[in-house]
Amino acid sequence: MTTKVRVRFAPSPTGNLHIGGARTALFNYLFARHEKGNFVLRIEDTDRARSTKEAVENILDSLRWLGLDWDEGPGKGGDFGPYYQMERLETYKSYAHELLKQGKAYFCYCSPEELAERKKEALQGGYPPGYNRKCRNLSPEERAEKEREGKEKVIRFRTSDAGTTEINDLVRGKVQFENILLEDFVLIRSSGIPTFIFANVIDDNLMNITHIIRGDEHLSNTPRQILLYQALGFSLPSFGHLSMILGSDRKKLSKRTGATSLDWYRQKGYLPQALVNYLSLLGWGTSESQELFSSVEEIIRKFSLEAVSKNPAIFDIQKLDWMNGQYIKRLGIEELTRLVEPYLKEKNLLRGDEDKEWLKKVVALEQERIKTLSQITEYADFFFLSEITYDEKAVRKVLRKEGVSRILIAYRDKLKDLEPFTVETVESVARKIIADLEIKGGALIHPTRVALTGRTVGPGLFELMALLGREVTIKRLDKIINMLD
Template identity: 40%
Template sequence: MPVTRTRFCPAPSGWLHVGGARAALYNWLAARHDNGAFVFRIEDTDAERVTDESMQGMVEAMRFLGLDWDEGPEVEGPHGPYRQSERTALYAAVVAALLKAGGAYDAYETPAELAAEREAAQREGRPPGYGGGHRNLTDEQREAFLAEGREPVVRIRTPDEGSVGFTDLIRGPVEFAWADIADFVVQRADGSVTYYLANAVDDLAMGINVVSRGEDLLSATPRQLLLYNLLLADDLLDRALADNAYPGRPADAVPPVFAHQPLLVGEDRKPLSKRHGSVAIDEFRRQGFLPEVLVNFLALCGWSYDATTERFTVDELIDRFTLDRVGRHPALFDTAKLRAMNGDRIKELGDAELAERLQPYLHDAGLVDEPALPEQQRLLLGLAPLLRERIQTLAEAEPLVAFCFRDDVVFDEAAVAKHLKGRAGDVLQAAERVLADVGEWNAEAILGALDGVAADLELGRGKTFQPVRVAVAGSAVSPPLPETLALLDRELVLARIRAAQSLVG
């Protein structure tokens, strides 16, 4: 039995979105469950769409999620290179061998001719695929087209009749009629190869034996199965690898089996897209979602262990995950559930760990140094228990506690208008006086002093606390007031209360 080898092979033309991340996760879990290998391969043959920034972003997103790879960028391995742009010589050799073996042929139609063929098929009610017009050109015809300056594409000759079937690990038996699958392009007129060719060559060359991907690629499978047969016949691929100094296939290599993951949908049950909000992993990171929660949540977008269990550590997922427990039906990407899971996980973090996790977000906001200074560390550690029950994402902490790290108060105009009026001046004057006289500067003493102001002025706690909160924090919202004031320097608190008295209208 060969060692399980899975792969994730994105095209770096954008950011890693949640659909791609789930595909990566399922492949990673399948490999880790079986003590196999997880390969990270970059499919960058489309030079017009690929960017180095996108590739680096995908690498960083994978590392953020904790999805380490055994072979691929920055790691390399025995079956590289792992960027398709570095494997073009191999693809060219394979295409040449396919042409020589008769499994492929040159087709010289112009884009205008192909468009006219599609329009005619549509008018006549026929399938819109390529009709095979250049399947059997004579040498004279080919020479004539070349003399016109035409550059051919290379197409694979598909069977005229019969069907192709396979057993999908998720969907069960699947079958396609060859009559519905037109001859398809594997090399463009500019010499670059298409997804079908590069993907099939690399999966076989790297010994990938489990391909788990989105159901949108289900229709590509018959083409890849045909390519597998062509590439393995008469050792065509093995010879191309050897002749071009690429590593040979693993000794125990077998063609892949497939597992097509269900569609991810939004609350409107339509395919997940930007109209549903954030779909990029990097955006979820910026919003302060914990990587272990994202992994747990994405695992549940299609897979279940039983009817009730929803909270898993990464180790538990590795132990329990199998592709045959992935469902066929569309999986709901429930953002509200993700937020709730994230908030629950934040509540479980200890003070020191929560403070450590908050630090990068406050650093990005310009509030904390990197590394945090001792006084900043003290504040973070003290604020952590005050925030734990009040935030569902790490980024939500910043507006609540920014005033603790700033030299100057940034006032919210609406809060000033609402709370620094009427008897707020009396409250601030009294608060400044009693807080200056507090013996020990702690939450209990501060609470007692402010309650004394409320009693003396015959005001409720809200009418007392809110003017002080706005004076010190600049906002009507903050962590619990006495506990937060106790973390700040007394003279800073008094100075802010004194300064805010001039704002009372």
């Protein structure tokens, strides 16, 4: 019998959830669900200077939006809580004192200023900048002296000079580190709050985490943590380090090279399903290079850590756009309409008393055109505005041409008493005029579109006219006809 898989996502609430964090969370989630295990959420809020309540809320909210529901953690509870590290301080302390007692850790009285100074000198002198173990072998007298002076102290781990530490990484394979390169790192700060490297190990052990799936930036922390597992007598979990997501400049994703915050994508109107689909393909793929999945369930079914690739991936928003467009097309018109409404309201395009059926038809006309939900406001604004704006170039090239006025007048006159006013009837009237005047279809269609929408691009003219209705259609045609006189 095998033990149940337990994985965790352990964000530090120092900012909103970003793309990289979301990808890490997603892979943990996919792995947990695939293995029928548990997905734990733990908040690592030990950085008191930068952690905020807002960031916690943002992270929880973003994960929910993506549909990455956790089995244990904030808002959920669980048998291994608390799930905020600041509520677990006593636990860390007792383990630290245990290490102290066993001589595997020691008090260090060096001040941050001294340390910084020494590091500067080291760098200038060209030798390793790590901690020089000054307090490692303080005599009881020396220690008593420092204590009397009331010096602040941290607890440091006593690293070994000998041997190598080997990681058998789930995605990278064997990785080795020389122990001598590891400095005596801090376990407990002078404030009594543990550092990430320590709290992380304690919690993962206490929470029975079986697989640690995290970003590549933690690979070099792993040997230190393995040493801790050994010192504490904990059994080792499996590690899997995911390659990073880079910006188009091949550097760590930053605001300069693209949006990093999940909020941005949410506001733009990317669908969570599309984002999940896209993110899952950043560093993972099926042997068929499948692009689109029918559901998260399908991704879960096909997901495996063995298929996770080692090389970093560059975030390509163009592909995301395409994918989001695909997901928008899959949506039922009822749901798309519901999703798009907030965007229209925000731009004051929608008052709220519009006919629901009419609105759905408007949305349907734009469904295959929009790549993000927010684009509805740029593409369909003329349906809602009482005064539309005209694209200058369109007016110049399409409207201000010989004979346009005559054609528009002819069309308007036929439309005035047309009954009923439908896609079919407005088109057949148009076709008749085109035949009578012996002109090309475009000669009527293009100027009419500019007159009605202010633009040269948009949905099919007759569909759009039927939705605009006779009154608005005639009004807008009149306006242009008068202008052309």
